[in-house]
Amino acid sequence: VVMPAGALVNLLQWHHGAVGGEPGARVAQFTAISFDVSAQEMLSALVHGKTLVVPDEDVRRDAARFAEWLDEQRVEELFAPNLVLEAVAEAAVEQGRALPRLRTVAQAGEALTLSSVVREFQRSTPGRVLHNHYGPTETHVVTAHTLGADPDTWPLSAPIGRPVSNTRAYVLGSGLELLAPGVVGELYVAGACVARGYLGKPGLTAERFVADPYAAEPGARMYRTGDLVRRNPDGELEFVGRADH
Structure with a gap:
């Protein structure tokens, strides 16, 4: 995937405004370098x-051991996919570790499961914030939802949220028509987040990166994610499944 630097700059600017964190905050470098979230x-x-x-x-x-390490290293921010979050939460609960310094957790790469152990882990440190980030490699993060600090107020399943800065998300039907809230359609994303395409694969690039009929600027493209979503009554996107399954 050929990603322009501007897309990453846009993501970092949005991240700082939405997630925050003070200079000197300790961030775990957990994500594998081959995973785009590592950037x-x-x-x-x-x-x-x-x-x-x-x-x-x-x-x-x-x-x-990772839960113990997070505690010993006084880590304040953690990026982790759902399976890792579940495992760390379970380990921390079993060890009786509240991880009080860990104030921010961002999940991406998988559908977020708001299990009982994740809720119990969050309750152990009041004020800890859980962010659910969504985005394929071809766009990096394009939508986000922040769950409240009180797990008792969480929904049964976490939305993938609203578009990040300078990004558009369309729920479209088979004819690329905009669908009403509550109707399931395919998610297309556009804006500063979109990659140039696949290196050396013009056919696949043309198939997945298509003209954006709703953009004001000429020549704009949108990425066809293959993910099925719908907008809930609050206007946030909910992941439903894959269009090819």
Whole structure:
């Protein structure tokens, strides 16, 4: 995927405004470098004067040891996919670790499951914030939803939220028509987030990156995600499944 630098700059600017964090805050460098979230994880920390804390590989692979490491290293921000979040939450609860310094958790890469153990983990430290980020590699993060600090107010399943800055999200039917709230359609994303395409694969690029009929600027494109979504009554997007399943 060929991603312009401007897309990453836009993401980092949005991240700083939406997620925040003070200079010197300790951020776990957990995400594998091959995963696009690693760019957001590392650069959002370094650009804004935070401290990246890097675990050993054996610690990274063991949820119990990783929970202990988060506590010992006084980590304040963590990026982790849902499976890791579940495992760390379970380990922390079993060990009786509240991880009081961990104030911000961002989940991306998988559908977020608001299980009982994740809710219990959040209750252990009042004020901890859980962010649900959504976005394929071809766009990085394009929508986000922040769950309230009180898990008792959480919905049964987490929305993927609203578009980040300078990004548009369309729920479209088979004829690329805009669908009403509550109606399931395919998610197309447009704006500053969209990649140039696939390196050396013009056919696949033309198939997935198509003209944006709703853009004001000529020549604008949108990315066809293949994900099925709908807008809830609050105007936020909910993930339903894949169009090809």
